[in-house]
Amino acid sequence: MQKTILIVEDEDILREIVKDYLLNAGYNVLEAADGNEALTIFEEHDVHLIILDIMLPELDGWSVCRKIRKTSNVAIIMLTARADEDDTLLGFELGADDYVTKPYSPPILLARVKRLIDSRFSQANQLPDENTLISNGIRAHFPTRTVTLDGENINLTYTEFEILTYLMQNQGIIITREQLITKIWGYEFAGDDRTINSHIRNLRHKLGNKANCIVTVIRAGYKFEEKS
Known part of the structure; x- marks a missing residue:
């Protein structure tokens, strides 16, 4: 199309x-x-x-x-x-x-x-078992690029979706800001850490009571953690 x-x-x-x-x-x-x-x-x-x-x-x-x-x-x-x-x-x-x-x-x-x-x-041509990420009540569906929170849709931007799914795919692993920049923009980026910080802040706000799944690791980056 x-x-x-x-x-x-x-x-x-x-x-x-x-x-x-x-x-x-x-x-x-x-x-x-x-x-x-x-x-x-x-x-x-x-x-x-x-x-x-x-x-x-x-x-x-x-x-x-x-x-x-x-x-x-x-x-x-x-x-x-x-x-x-x-x-x-x-x-x-x-x-x-x-x-x-x-x-x-x-x-x-x-x-x-x-x-x-x-x-x-x-993402629409991925195999069925690769189409969805689910953790902590957060469900990310790649073909439609939609995210639900305990069954309720939340509206993420392209960049917020990319950050969330990248962290979820690497659950428990510290992802540096440099890795996020390379993953999201894929070219030499003229901004600084505050750019990623802004996106993370917006993403956490939209995740509401699930925001603590995204953990800040001081002087290192971020990681996604399973919460009970």
Whole structure:
């Protein structure tokens, strides 16, 4: 099935360049020039990934991301002209899956799009006994990328799902922040430990009374533990 990408960018030339790269790569492309238009298009179409600029007219990218995350775990790559680390952390705290600073190389952006899309949908062909992880009342289903907590659905972002399942797959083993960064982003990452900390904090919040399954090992990393 052809995957649909929504580009939210108010600079017409830049939006067209990215659109051409995505079309040539075989994706279906939708476009929005402001935040309100982006939300309308998102509600009316089945979107698999959003490339979301922060500085937008009408409604900024932060607000768009926040609104979308209330109802959807669609993959989101945020774009910004500001190389501000606090901006990056805010984007991740709001639920963004990746972050690209302008100016950027369209082929690099395309590679990140492909990584997110491929990772999210390639799990569907796993063998049945590899489809699900279950521990402590937490059930992660790979083909649908859904997580339930004692039978109740919880809405995780792409990155939160990847972190949770990676820790669950390595239950009892300390996973360093560097290992998580390599696993999740798969390329040289310009951020620091606070990026992972933000995702872990968001994940624990969503896990509620199961949050203590994710244990912080001081100066080492994190591990997932079975709790009685």
